[in-house]
Amino acid sequence: MSRAIVFSEVPQLVAELVTTAARVADEVHVVALGQPSAASLDGVASVALLTADAARPESFVAAIAARVAAIDADVVLVGATVTGWEVAARVATVLGVGLVSEATALRRVPGAGWQAERVVYAGGAVQTESWSGLAVVTVTAGFAPAARDVGGAAPVQVVPVEVDARVRVVSRSVRPHEGVDLAHATRVVCVGMGLGSVDDLAIARGLAEALDAEVACTRPVAEDREWLPTERYIGISGVSVRPDLYLGLGVSGQVQHTVGIREAAVVVGINTDPNAPLFGVCDYAVVGDLHEIAPMLTEAIRAVRSGGAVESAAS
Ligand SMILES: Cc1cc2nc3c(=O)[nH]c(=O)nc-3n(C[C@H](O)[C@H](O)[C@H](O)COP(=O)(O)OP(=O)(O)OC[C@H]3O[C@@H](n4cnc5c(N)ncnc54)[C@H](O)[C@@H]3O)c2cc1C
Structure with missing residues (x-):
C-alpha cells in the first residue's frame, strides 16, 4: 500500500495533483487552502482544509508535515507555484527528507522506490531522478485532471492554523498586467x-x-x-x-x-x-x-x- 499526499493553494492544481497521485499511489490524501472542486476529490482518502493564508507558508508547513506523518505518506506532491516552492522546501526541511523539484513525470518503481523526470539545462535535456523512502516533489502544472469515477468524495476536515503574530502582512498589491494569454x-x-x-x-x-x-x-x-x-x-x-x-x-x-x-x-x-x-x-x-x-x-x-x-x- 503506497500513500501520496498532495498540497496546493490553487484548486485547479489540486485537481491535477490528485490525478497524478492516483496514477502512482494506492491512496491519495489532499491538503488544500481553498476548497477544491468536488469532482477533483472523487476517490481521495482524506481532505484537510487549512484555514491559512497562502502568503504565510511558514504558518502552515507544520500542519502539512504533521499530516504527512499521521498518514505515513510515501510521497508528498506539491504544485509548483511561488507559494508551492516555498512550502515544499520548508516541508522537506521539517521532515528531514529530500526534495525533487519541477517534476514533469512521476513513476513508482515496484520494489525500488520512485522516479521523476525533470527538464534541465534550459530545456536541453531531461533528467531522471530515482529515490527510495519519503520525498517531497514539486510538480509542474499541466497534468490535466482526468475524469475519474472512483466513488464519492472524502469528508473534508477543517484544520485551523495559528499565525505567528510577529510577522504581519502590511499590504498587498496586484501586479498590473494586460491579461494576454x-x-x-x-x-x-x-x-x-x-x-x-x-x-x-x-x-x-x-x-x-x-x-x-x-x-x-x-x-x-x-x-x-x-x-x-x-x-x-x-x-x-x-x-x-x-x-x-x-x-x-x-x-x-x-x-x-x-x-x-x-x-x-x-x-x-x-x-x-x-x-x-x-x-x-x-x-x-x-x-x-x-x-x-x-x-x-x-x-x-x-x-x-x-x-x-x-x-x-x-x-
Ligand atoms: C538565466 C537566464 C535566463 C534567461 N531567460 C530568458 C528567457 O526566458 N527568454 C529570453 O528570450 N531570453 C532569456 N535569456 C536571455 C538569452 O540568453 C538571450 O540573451 C536573449 O534571448 C537574446 O535576445 P534577442 O534574440 O532578442 O537578442 P540578441 O541575442 O541580441 O539577438 C538579436 C538578433 O537580431 C538579429 N538582427 C539584428 N538586426 C536585424 C535586422 N535588421 N533584421 C533581422 N535581424 C536582425 C541579429 O543577427 C541577432 O541574431 C536568459 C538568459 C539567462 C542568463
Missing part, C-alpha cells in the same frame, strides 16, 4: 533585439494584426529595453508557448528563449545573420533585414487574406 495563442509574432527601436514595434504589430497573432518578445526586449511588458516574453524565465505558428523577427534564438517554443508547430525566423541559432530550430528561415521583409510579408498576407494576388503585394 500567450500560452494559448494560436499564432505568435515574436520580436527580438534586432528590432532596433521601440518605434519599430509597429512593424511587428502590423504583421501580427494581418496574421491574427499575439505579439511576444525576447527577455531583453521586455526586461532591458522595457518595450513590451514582461508577461509577453517567451523562454525559460518567461512564458512557454505552443502556437501553430511562431514567427521570430530579429531573434537570435538562444536556448533560454527557444526552450519556450519547443511545442510550436511551425517556426519561422527572419534574421540578418545566416548563422543565427534560431535557424537551427526553424522550419522556414529568411536571411534578411526584418525592416524590409516583415512589411512585405504583412502586405502579402493581407493580399492573400483579402483574396488578392501575392505577387502584386511583394513587387
Whole structure:
C-alpha cells in the first residue's frame, strides 16, 4: 500500500495533483487552502482544509508535515507555484527528507522506490531522478485532471492554523498586467533585439494584426529595453508557448528563449545573420533585414487574406 499526499493553494492544481497521485499511489490524501472542486476529490482518502493564508507558508508547513506523518505518506506532491516552492522546501526541511523539484513525470518503481523526470539545462535535456523512502516533489502544472469515477468524495476536515503574530502582512498589491494569454495563442509574432527601436514595434504589430497573432518578445526586449511588458516574453524565465505558428523577427534564438517554443508547430525566423541559432530550430528561415521583409510579408498576407494576388503585394 503506497500513500501520496498532495498540497496546493490553487484548486485547479489540486485537481491535477490528485490525478497524478492516483496514477502512482494506492491512496491519495489532499491538503488544500481553498476548497477544491468536488469532482477533483472523487476517490481521495482524506481532505484537510487549512484555514491559512497562502502568503504565510511558514504558518502552515507544520500542519502539512504533521499530516504527512499521521498518514505515513510515501510521497508528498506539491504544485509548483511561488507559494508551492516555498512550502515544499520548508516541508522537506521539517521532515528531514529530500526534495525533487519541477517534476514533469512521476513513476513508482515496484520494489525500488520512485522516479521523476525533470527538464534541465534550459530545456536541453531531461533528467531522471530515482529515490527510495519519503520525498517531497514539486510538480509542474499541466497534468490535466482526468475524469475519474472512483466513488464519492472524502469528508473534508477543517484544520485551523495559528499565525505567528510577529510577522504581519502590511499590504498587498496586484501586479498590473494586460491579461494576454500567450500560452494559448494560436499564432505568435515574436520580436527580438534586432528590432532596433521601440518605434519599430509597429512593424511587428502590423504583421501580427494581418496574421491574427499575439505579439511576444525576447527577455531583453521586455526586461532591458522595457518595450513590451514582461508577461509577453517567451523562454525559460518567461512564458512557454505552443502556437501553430511562431514567427521570430530579429531573434537570435538562444536556448533560454527557444526552450519556450519547443511545442510550436511551425517556426519561422527572419534574421540578418545566416548563422543565427534560431535557424537551427526553424522550419522556414529568411536571411534578411526584418525592416524590409516583415512589411512585405504583412502586405502579402493581407493580399492573400483579402483574396488578392501575392505577387502584386511583394513587387
Ligand atoms: C538565466 C537566464 C535566463 C534567461 N531567460 C530568458 C528567457 O526566458 N527568454 C529570453 O528570450 N531570453 C532569456 N535569456 C536571455 C538569452 O540568453 C538571450 O540573451 C536573449 O534571448 C537574446 O535576445 P534577442 O534574440 O532578442 O537578442 P540578441 O541575442 O541580441 O539577438 C538579436 C538578433 O537580431 C538579429 N538582427 C539584428 N538586426 C536585424 C535586422 N535588421 N533584421 C533581422 N535581424 C536582425 C541579429 O543577427 C541577432 O541574431 C536568459 C538568459 C539567462 C542568463
